[in-house]
Amino acid sequence: MKQEIDFIKCNPTQNMTILVRTDHAAEHYSGIASSLMSYDHVYAEQVGFIKRSRRQEAAARLEMAGGEFCGNACMALAAHMxxxxxxxxxxxxxxxxxxxxxxxxxxxxxxxxxxxxxxRVTMPVPQQIERRMITFEAMELEMVIVRYAEFIHIVIEVQDLDDLMKQRAQHLARLLGITMGDTMIGILLYDPVTKEMTPLIYVPKLDSLIWERGCGSGTASVGAYLAWHRQSEVTQSIKQPGGAIMVTAQWNAEGVNDITIEGTVEIVACGTAFIDTSLEQSRSIVEV
Known part of the structure; x- marks a missing residue:
């Protein structure tokens, strides 16, 4: 049985995002998203569903397929509106x-x-930022944990990023997905010299593990980390494979208290997609 999906495809810093306009029950999000994201379909890194908000002050509600938060998808929906x-x-x-x-x-x-x-988008402020040293796969790994209410980002400073480090990041993301119970795990490999970030995003509910071309929430977390580390306000352009996103993180005596990111969005396609509702697909690792 084929189901019609009304969609918009947006390009926020090459973090290709599909927004679904047709109404669907939340239990179908995972299957719809897996189909749309696949290489042989519309193809994207993430899928969000546009809903009517119950909060009067909000113009709309955006529900990501795995229940996660996504800054770039917020930009995409704002541009679409x-x-x-x-x-x-x-x-x-x-x-x-x-x-x-x-x-x-x-x-x-x-x-x-x-x-x-x-x-320009306001972003959630971390509940906690802490530095931790762990032993992982026979190596000492220093990382900074940036924790939010429903998701977690791990910032790891790296130079000369190689395939072994990327493989370890993938293993760490899956391990944290099993043990932490968060809607989204981000491993953010950040080079403080070049100010480049390579973001790996894992959504356990979708089993979606993707090296993203650009990550808005990851940019916010790197900005929060830099403000926490320097104990001062930070405005920084963070380079990523798909381009740069600007972050500003405010700092006061109580810590990071406000974060915004700035980027650009292009609307690249819209139309009707067709999916086979009888197929349950799973999303495996995608190298972009």
Whole structure:
């Protein structure tokens, strides 16, 4: 049986994102997302579902397929909504979103350029940041844990990133997915010299393990880590395989208290996708 899916495909820093406009029950999110994300289908790194929010102050609700939070998907939805209302060139607007993975309303400032939308998005603030040394796969590994209410990011400073380190990151992500119970695990390999980040995102509910081209929430976590480490406000452009995302993390005596990221979104496709609802597909590791 074929099911029709009304979708938009967006490009926030090459973190290719599919937004589903048709209404579906949450128990079908995983199967729909696995089909849409696959190489032989629409193909993307993540899928979000646009819903009506029960919070009056929010313009819409965004539910990611694995229940995780995603900053780039917030930018994508804000750009789509600006496009839908016909925002004029150089026009700007503010959109509040209700998003899975956080209880905070996400505020998106959108400005339309010729063929893209510039977005600035408020991000969840970590509940805790701590440095920890562990022994993992016969090596001493120093990492910084950036913990949120429903997800966790691990920042590991690296130089000369090689395949062995990437393999270890994959193993660590899966291990944490089994033991931590979070909706999303991010392993952020960060080079403090070049200011480059290579993000690995694992969503246990979907068994989706992807080296992303760009990661908004990971950018926010690196910004939070830098502010925590320096104990001062940080504004930093974080280079990633798909481009750069700007982060600003505010700092006061109580710690990191405000984070925003800035990036660009292009709407690259929209239309109807067809999936076989009788097939249950699983998502395995994808190297991008």
């Amino acid at each position: 600006a496009s839908e209302i016909g925002l004029e060139k150089q026009g700007s607007m503010k959109i509040k979103l209700d998003v899975s993975g956080t209880d905070d309303l996400i505020v998106c400032h959108v400005k339309r350029q010729e063929h893209r939308y510039d977005c």
